[in-house]
Ligand SMILES: Nc1ncnc2c1ncn2[C@@H]1O[C@H](COP(=O)(O)OP(=O)(O)O)[C@@H](O)[C@H]1O
């Protein structure tokens with residue numbers, strides 16, 4: 001569905017359209033106070049996602065994936081604060097919005113589904129009441145109309161017998177069904193962007209597959225852009241058009257799923273993806289655990305944050321001296337933040 005977008009505050013921002021970015025983060029920085037000064041938990045993140053496209057965001061736990069998108073939608077927990085950057089949603093910078101404007105945008109134009117389907121639902125209200133509340137907060141609908149729409153939404157997320165289920169309380173539903181209810185709430189206002197933050201981690205494997213299938217179908221039907229934060233490389237291979245890899249609060253590699261899988265240009269990505277040689281993978285496959293720990297944000301090395309764990313750069317003076325930014329590699333659409341990526345891509349090409 002095409003939506004008329006508000007006038008752009010930034011003339012260089014692409015218009016929302018079938019191919020332009022719907023959501024674009026530019027150099028986003030989010031800080032939390034630390035004992036010895038502010039810590040950049042999100043450290044200059046730039047990424048984008050277009051209509052109808054799925055961007056997978058991968059990286060070890062603690063790399064800043066959740067914080068990046070909470071920052072984008074204005075839900076960063078205090079005392080955290082977005083200190084610089086832009087969050088362009090259909091060309092308008094959300095960081096210039098007042099809290100009221102942000103509340104209006106959330107749900108309506110951008111929404112987020114979280115890992116744990118229990119925390120998102122209120123145990124004392126029926127799921128129907130909760131969906132109705134979301135609808136009526138944003139739309140002029142009578143109770144009866146909103147209830148009818150809630151039942152339609154439950155049907156859309158493939159909850160069986162929605163006319164009866166609408167009066168259930170959250171505890172009467174399985175984890176998978178609760179996640180479907182949260183997805184129903186997230187899409188109830190037809191947003192342009194849906195951010196799914198490890199939406200299936202708390203579910204068992206068969207249910208995971210069904211929920212992802214549902215998300216893929218909804219994305220296709222509606223043409224919305226989807227951000228899928230996940231640990232599962234099988235999912236990345238099957239569902240992602242593009243991939244952004246995060247480490248220590250930064251994007252270290254970004255590109256089409258094909259480029260990132262087949263011409264991996266950052267040693268961190270290569271280490272995470274070891275064992276998943278191609279896009280043809282059909283099974284669930286978690287990111288590989290890399291030896292050593294991600295750095296504590298309070299003690300980031302002065303150079304590349306991955307250097308102490310890197311098979312290519314460990315102990316190299318150049319890597320210890322400079323923290324590389326994202327640069328184009330093998331085509332402008334594919335970017336990596338590694339000084340020595342040429343060595344990697346050359347080795348891979350020979351292999
Ligand atoms: N409330 C908080 N206060 C301070 N630091 C936090 C808070 N929540 C998370 N962090 C830190 O922010 C970093 C990124 O966390 P997060 O975005 O949750 O990572 P991911 O989603 O990639 O697992 C981590 O280093 C984490 O310790």
Ligand SMILES: [Mg+2]
Nearest residue numbers: 065066067197
């Ligand atoms: Mg997270």
